[in-house]
Amino acid sequence: MRRNELRALNLPIADELAKRSGSRPRVRPQECEPYAIAGIVPALVFSPRTLAEAAKIVSTITLEGAAISIRGGGTKRYRPPHPYAVDVVLDTARCSGILEHTPADLTVTALAGTPVAELQDALRAHGQFFPADVPFANASTIGGTLASGAAGALRHRYGAPRDNVLGMRVCLSDGSLAFTGSRVVKSVAGYDIHKLFVGAQGTLGLIGEVTLKVAPLPREEAAVVARFTSCADASAVAGRIARSPLGTLATTLHDRPSSRRIRMLGGGRDAEWSLVVRCGGTRSVVARQIDLTVSLLRQGGATGIETLDPDRVRFGWADVAEAAGGTTYPGDRFLVFSIASLPTKVAAVCASVADAFADVEQTAHPTTGMTYVHVPVEGAGDAARDVRRGLGRLETLCEREEHAMQILAAPPVLGRIEQPPLPPRAPVALMRAVKAAFDPSGTFDPGRFISGI
């Protein structure tokens, strides 16, 4: 039987573990319950205060042969495949704080447990930000955000979070702490292993500390929103904007249910499809971006074109970030997945998704080719069966069309959900070898990544 398929790991009593690791875990079920992963309550929860303490815990647990699930803000705990049992949760919440920020260097170093909102607030005081859309920024930690590999619509202009990670301190399953990368904006010294930890879901080791490249906040911001009756038309206009030299920051496309969650859309929330184009730069840049965007929208058949002021954009954008993969937190009522396709295929993807489910919310980023889908799950039985069937149909479609599908959250009532299989020419053997090289003891969430890794 595989390790993650049973719990009874004969963990020594908490006192002894506490002595050995130098840390006092939570042991009582009611204390551990808030740290449950997809409803499965861990046997122990450690919340170390320092990286050194975390390393000691990790090596102790590894010696015990138990498995560790790393937890940041807990916003991604329904990601499948769900564990059969959870031995130890390592909670990074107390390893929090900004260690260094030199604004003119455009770099910031923070402990992994730092909430994203806290980081952004500190940067904003200097006219900067970490250019990523992070759903639930108050809860999400910077370490968890990177480990999840999530990237929002701002990727269009700023790249994915992976592109803005300069260095990391990581802890491996043997308790060794190592630094990878650098603390400067440009370095090619050695392997960029920190990029491998981005999107690894905490299965290679613990991200302890990160150095990020930050960006100046655009001096002026605005957004142009418009309504479309056809997803294909909206997506085509987005494509024309992306091919222009406008340099807009992000473009998102929402179906009716999704747009209802986005307060800044105001009266346009009942449109069949809503397109949001986020503009940013100096005053004259924003003015030109708005002008040209509006004229492209008009030519492309949009109605209800409206320009939103900077405050509405800056404070309303959180809704857009959450529409892309965030809706499930903190509940477990949605199946959430993403489909990555060529940008020109986004409209076809949206159509297939709408076909596959009776009830669905879609947010697409038509310039990066990402489509995020939220399917409400009402309960077990027939409803759950229909959702599973729809998911199966889409998996088949993605396999045929070479789209990449990732399941971000699945309610336990759906039964066991696995990640879709890797495409035929994906480097499965290399991925296994990488897991074995970094985590030979299988300490970090064994079997929960993809293809049984």
Added chain:
Amino acid sequence: MLDALARRLAAIVGPEHVTTALGDLSNYQYDGSADRALPQIVVRPGAAEEVAAAVRACDEVTFPYVARGAGTGLSGGAIPESGGAVISTARLDRILEIDADNRLAVVEPGVVNAHISQAARPYGLQFVPDPSSQAVCTIGGNVAENSGGLHCLAYGVTAHHVLGCEVVTPAGELVWLGGKTMQAPGYDLLGTFIGSEGTLGIATKIVVRLTPLHEDRRTMLAAFATVEQASQTVSDIIAGGTIPAAMEMMDQLSTQAVEEFVHAGFPTDAGAVLIVELEGLSGTLAEPAAEVETICRRNGAREVRVARDEAERERIWLGRKSAFGAMGRLGSSYYVQDGVIPRTRLPLVVGEVREIARTYGLRIANVFHAGDGNLHPLIVFDDRTPGEYERTVAAGADILRACVRHGGSISGEHGIGIEKRDCMTLQYKPADLALMARLRSAFDPRGLCNPLKIFPTSRRCGESSRTVARGTVPSEAAAAAGPPF
């Protein structure tokens, strides 16, 4: 064994594309660095499957191999130090697809960097990374080295512009890391593969991201009395929230050498010259340009000039790009160092570099990608003076020590290769290097794919270590050996 392998490889790629003749091999013993070593066999595959078969053939007989693009690397990454096979990507030089609507191109590794932008231009698109060698260097080499360029300040380096690579793994398997879409499932091996200096496999197809051409551009040249003033200007521009497309600095020794050579119009009596290029929508550059000028003046610039036309702009950039070549005229040889510091430390480190030059009695010119804090101190030396090469290498190592002391990196874009492997211990602790070794062993447990690179040997950093491996042909002999096959 060599003969058997040669026959095997000839069966894979065709006999005309395999050679073991000394005269041919000698063309593959060098790159842009000081090291050289002769391969035992050179193979030039014409398809990805042939690369895979060649790798498997080498693996079966435990024969090391090194992929080679244009050989313009500056750290010895393509030097076959332990002999073995050179797998040349010269024949894999096709642009397979330009998908303008999805802003991407699929190219083979032997495609010259600049050719991608040329092919994309009719669609209003470009491939952004522009290393100084872009007219000859290949995209496969750019991927291996994660090359930068003059305009990576605003747009990022190669890693930011590659969506996927078809790769021959050291196991001889053809796989895709990433692809045409974002968010490929599984571990992001692509991010780590880019910049791995050819030690984790050989890219056989590369999906690059294309970027719309800008509408307008403004190139400015500011003259300062001191490098310190120019450095402070760079920090102030960035801190003020303007990120120019490029920000390059040259000190007086560099501008004087360049002026003698290409007449770029640099004021040679200035202590430092700063080139700032802004790109963006037409009609929007006046505001940032005025800001840049104000910051320059506030820091003591005595002259700020805006290039009036494309000809003047090209002259300025030609001057910048000729810096290395021009310096070569000051001595018989020069050694370009490549280090990075947090840009706010520029004024301090520049002083330290000056001190190092004094200590070693060497002339050091400074050309920087100032916006990134990427220094290129250029040490002029005479190879015929005994001991001068050794002093040059030692001075270079001291510069790297200064970079690391200030929280920087020992390489911003040239790579580690052979040249800097013994300096890795300056920047990384044993546990950090052990982490890298784990990755290397996962990809290449047998250590046959570009061996001996990146990881430190038993030498010390700065110990003169010019590799003259077995069988090296002196350059005269190479010249006499005739044209490359």
